[in-house]
Amino acid sequence: MTISTEERNQVAKNYVEEVFATIQKRNPNENEFHQAVKEIFDSLVPVFAKHPKYMESGILERISEPERLITFRVPWVDDNGKVHVNRGFRVQFNSAIGPYKGGLRFHPSVNASIIKFLGFEQIFKNSLTGQPIGGGKGGSDFDPKGKSDNEIMRFTQSFMTELCKYIGPDADVPAGDIGVGAREVGYMFGQYKRIRGGYEAGVLTGKGLGYGGSLGRTEATGYGTVYFVQEMLKDAGSSFEGSTVVVSGSGNVSTYAIEKAQSLGAKVVACSDSGGYVYDPNGINLATVKQIKEVERKRISEYVNVHPHAEYHEGCTGIWSIPCDIALPCATQNEINEESAKLLVANGVKAVGEGANMPSTLEAIEVFLTNSVLFGPAKAANAGGVAVSALEMAQNSMRLAWTFEEVDAKLHDIMVNIYKSAVNAANEYGYPGNLVVGANIAGFLKVADAMMAQGVI
Ligand SMILES: NC(=O)C1=CN([C@@H]2O[C@H](COP(=O)(O)OP(=O)(O)OC[C@H]3O[C@@H](n4cnc5c(N)ncnc54)[C@H](O)[C@@H]3O)[C@@H](O)[C@H]2O)C=CC1
Numbered sequence: 001m002t003i004s005t006e007e008r009n010q011v012a013k014n015y016v017e018e019v020f021a022t023i024q025k026r027n028p029n030e031n032e033f034h035q036a037v038k039e040i041f042d043s044l045v046p047v048f049a050k051h052p053k054y055m056e057s058g059i060l061e062r063i064s065e066p067e068r069l070i071t072f073r074v075p076w077v078d079d080n081g082k083v084h085v086n087r088g089f090r091v092q093f094n095s096a097i098g099p100y101k102g103g104l105r106f107h108p109s110v111n112a113s114i115i116k117f118l119g120f121e122q123i124f125k126n127s128l129t130g131q132p133i134g135g136g137k138g139g140s141d142f143d144p145k146g147k148s149d150n151e152i153m154r155f156t157q158s159f160m161t162e163l164c165k166y167i168g169p170d171a172d173v174p175a176g177d178i179g180v181g182a183r184e185v186g187y188m189f190g191q192y193k194r195i196r197g198g199y200e201a202g203v204l205t206g207k208g209l210g211y212g213g214s215l216g217r218t219e220a221t222g223y224g225t226v227y228f229v230q231e232m233l234k235d236a237g238s239s240f241e242g243s244t245v246v247v248s249g250s251g252n253v254s255t256y257a258i259e260k261a262q263s264l265g266a267k268v269v270a271c272s273d274s275g276g277y278v279y280d281p282n283g284i285n286l287a288t289v290k291q292i293k294e295v296e297r298k299r300i301s302e303y304v305n306v307h308p309h310a311e312y313h314e315g316c317t318g319i320w321s322i323p324c325d326i327a328l329p330c331a332t333q334n335e336i337n338e339e340s341a342k343l344l345v346a347n348g349v350k351a352v353g354e355g356a357n358m359p360s361t362l363e364a365i366e367v368f369l370t371n372s373v374l375f376g377p378a379k380a381a382n383a384g385g386v387a388v389s390a391l392e393m394a395q396n397s398m399r400l401a402w403t404f405e406e407v408d409a410k411l412h413d414i415m416v417n418i419y420k421s422a423v424n425a426a427n428e429y430g431y432p433g434n435l436v437v438g439a440n441i442a443g444f445l446k447v448a449d450a451m452m453a454q455g456v457i
């Protein structure tokens with residue numbers, strides 16, 4: 001008996017809802033994880049309607065359950081001799097297409113829900129890059145703010161003393177994320193080498209250039225986000241040239257998103273940190289931001305001491321009230337809610353590119369899509385960082401180093417290809433222009449096919 005398209009869609013929708021309900025029940029109070037799962041699941045209904053084989057082999061049930069979630073104690077001693085205990089995490093979510101790959105986040109908000117949402121997203125993002133990397137993520141509820149260099153070193157060494165049991169160049173390859181940059185990766189690499197012996201350069205990415213790091217990795221996520229938005233704009237007959245841009249955050253992703261947007265002729269008028277935001281009508285002076293954040297490790301409020309014509313405002317969400325053509329949320333999850341999205345639309349925003357992971361709530365995404373704002377979802381738009389991490393792994397394996405220009409050209413190609421894959425999948429499954437659906441489907445299909453080929457594991 002043949003069934004109608006409508007009936008197929010209903011069967012697929014029921015399946016997705018049933019699996020989602022099970023996930024909510026099995027992972028209570030993990031709101032960020034539920035949010036990430038819901039966004040993907042809703043996008044996949046047309047895939048299950050067209051290819052019931054994925055339902056029959058329980059792909060959704062399997063892909064949403066981590067292969068492994070490791071939690072561990074991280075004891076360390078501060079400069080005054082006081083003992084502290086933090087909690088460490090590593091989620092090894094999916095290894096269907098390659099070793100687990102994804103960053104480590106040190107932030108007091110880190111918990112199982114945050115790590116699982118990030119690890120889950122990483123599966124599809126990594127698949128979109130076209131490189132052989134599975135999905136993983138980790139971190140700790142350790143707060144690096146205000147800690148001395150020695151405290152950071154003692155903490156990261158303690159963290160790696162446990163983590164090193166579970167990672168390796170062909171097994172699981174961590175890197176940085178919020179609160180983890182070149183300094184922390186360096187200390188972790190040293191501790192891994194000390195415990196495990198040998199010189200396994202490919203066990204971590206984001207390393208310093210003098211000991212196996214790749215040129216272009218520091219810039220990759222920010223540059224990649226701008227390359228992705230450039231493709232969206234190009235298709236709409238527009239560009240960065242002469243546009244006004246707002247970028248949230250002032251860390252790794254923000255800094256290099258600002259740098260690339262400026263180099264393409266945009267005026268970036270605002271950036272922020274977790275304390276507040278700076279509005280500079282003359283255009284943000286990036287050298288000042290780098291000095292404050294990368295050298296002095298101080299608050300962004302210092303900016304107005306150097307540039308008194310600029311304004312500093314307390315609080316995180318106010319930045320979205322600044323009129324702009326292009327918004328690049330590059331700070332953290334759920335930083336744009338429905339209200340902020342409506343404000344951006346009312347002020348004429350044309351494009352949004354997500355440099356951070358899940359920076360827009362589901363309601364905010366809906367606002368952008370229904371108002372025909374060009375919307376580059378995180379999994380696609382910020383995939384440049386992990387893509388260049390995979391290039392770092394490749395260079396480590398080959399024991400050679402590519403030039404900055406070579407890496408940047410590869411990054412550019414990868415971002416263009418991700419954009420094309422998302423556009424094509426959106427068209428094929430009946431959602432033209434919806435890059436959320438397109439990226440989710442394109443990322444899913446490769447992993448799902450690999451899982452099918454490898455049997456029920
Ligand atoms: N570093 C990387 O290669 C990649 C990072 N990401 C994502 O990009 C985002 C930023 O990460 P990084 O730049 O690496 O971290 P980072 O630690 O270098 O910078 C984070 C920035 O966000 C600010 N921030 C934190 N909470 C905030 C809030 N509530 N409001 C405003 N600003 C806030 C911090 O003050 C800091 O300036 C995160 O969502 C991360 O998961 C995504 C892909 C790759």
Ligand SMILES: O=C(O)CCC(=O)C(=O)O
Nearest residue numbers: 101102103175385386389
């Ligand atoms: O380069 C990496 O492996 C980390 C990238 C990452 O954590 C991310 O894409 O969110």
